[in-house]
Amino acid sequence: MARKRKGRPIHGWLVLDKPLGLSSNQALGRARFLLQAAKAGHAGTLDPLATGVLPLAFGEATKVVSFAMDGTKTYQFTIAWGEARNTDDCEGDVTATSDVRPDAQAIRDILPLFTGTILQKPPAFSAIKVDGKRAYALARAGNAPDLPPREVQIDRLDLISAEKDHARFETDCRKGTYIRSLARDMAIELGTCGHISVLRRTRVGPFDESAAFSLEKLEELSHSAPLEKTLLPLETPLDDIPEVAVMESEAIRLRLGQAIRVPQQMQGEVLITTSGTPVAIGMLEEGVLRPKRVFNL
Structure with a gap:
């Protein structure tokens, strides 16, 4: 006999503004606790050092998570020039340094090279499975895998601002794109090295940051109104x-x-x-x- 799930049978989508420092599963767990939901899942992992839109599916909405994950994603990110890290973000160890600092025009000149369908080598610290084991687990054990390049689709890549030691960008991309890899490869093309210092996702398909709730806001609302009012319909990612x-x-x-x-x-x-x-x-x-x-x- 199947064990009965604990929690309430609620159905729909919550757009969560994931905070810095939490894994996607930790953020999901907190939201699920606040809603007292029997069943929940998320559409598209965000690293602990990333913030922003994390669509959470509750109840029967978990059956259409794949449709949400296939949607176009928008990211805003900052590349810090001059240091390569083994994780391709600010959490890892420094593996190389460079005194080269690209200017705004040099950066704009390379953007077309990273737009459209491109080949991208995933970061060693990723969730890709290698012989049944996660790549990040192998990397943490000192056996970083050499992952083969794969095709990804980047629809738009814009320079927002450029300072001496860093530059800010915004991109629209498809499923499977690693922003950490994009930053690493852009730095190499510019004759320097670099890593992601700030990463925020602002959109996943129809889920936009304008409709997102922070965990703090959800907790505040839970004391005054049913949190089901924050949910979007199950069919939200099925517009196409x-x-x-x-x-x-x-x-x-x-x-x-x-x-x-x-x-x-x-x-x-x-x-x-x-x-x-x-x-x-x-x-x-x-x-x-x-x-x-x-x-x-």
């Missing part, structure tokens, strides 16, 4: 998926895993709803609608 509305009698069949026929010409993945309530993620092919992922709402 066509919606197919069905009758309640059809929704009952779909929830049981049965296929139904619908008068629709479209093909592919769809969001199935009834009276505005999400029923399932489904696949529509030649007028036959099959449920793939059913929501228990």
